[in-house]
Amino acid sequence: MTVAITTTEREAIIERFMSEKGLKSTRQRNLILDTFFQLDGHFSVEQLWGKVRELDPRVSVATVYRTMKLLAESGLAHAQNFGDGQTRYEPAVGREHHDHLICTRCGTIVEFENDRIEAMQEAVARKHGFRVTSHKMELYGLCRACQKAVDAA
């Protein structure tokens, strides 16, 4: 299970982000980043904006888009595309790399990590002359609960 990072870690990440990119610390940026790393999930910009607005209704979506784009460029967040037409972001620091198991019935997302698979991905890429910088692996199917529900029906 994923555990949100600590407040201290979060602050360190945000500070690093700001200084590395030479960005100014603003009320909305701090709020957005704080909220994002606190949520620590797979959130669309719209959802993130919703949370942020609860704390400060004056923040515009455009700023959330701009901030998340910068975050992703710094490698501190990963953009994801799960097939609905929305980009989701998830924190990429202070946690292991991981992939996803997605239940196609209830939408549950389980994270997992497997070093042997990653090693084999590297090997495959090398064989094709590629130097891999990142990857995405998603397994779609039914979670335990949904298997039961479907079998019962």
Next chain:
Amino acid sequence: MTVAITTTEREAIIERFMSEKGLKSTRQRNLILDTFFQLDGHFSVEQLWGKVRELDPRVSVATVYRTMKLLAESGLAHAQNFGDGQTRYEPAVGREHHDHLICTRCGTIVEFENDRIEAMQEAVARKHGFRVTSHKMELYGLCRACQKAVDAA
């Protein structure tokens, strides 16, 4: 390497698609499907439309969108999302399942397949109680040519 399917196979697929879904055979549908299976790549609707229009300029984008959506629903094509904001489609019949190596610099897409990785994916899923029905694996990085280009710069 991917090899486009034969004309006979293509016709059989299209016919099956039409009858299973109870669809009418129209000039534009046949043209779109024919072109799609002949291209046999990872094409956006826009690109596919471009090809189709070369053969018949009267076909509208809407029809291409509608047709590809039907095809994907029948399972004869897979919708893909490689991070640029476009849905791509690729034929899903008459070929092995495969995954993708994507060059982030030039956009080259290489297909590969690896049974051992697939087996391990199954194992991981089982461990989490999932029954996997499909998956997606994409490795992003630099192809050989782009590695050279970047190193030279």
Next chain:
DNA sequence: CTCCTTGCAAAAACTTTGCATTCCC
């Protein structure tokens, strides 16, 4: 003070949809 950021609304990019017309069967 200077330049980066922001909000707003307009625009862009991609996809879907309503409706009148056309076309299969």
Next chain:
DNA sequence: GGGAATGCAAAGTTTTTGCAAGGAG
């Protein structure tokens, strides 16, 4: 002839952008 399919343009979605105003350093 009747219902399905199409074209067109309008509308929807998601994301980006121009520009004037605001704010950080």
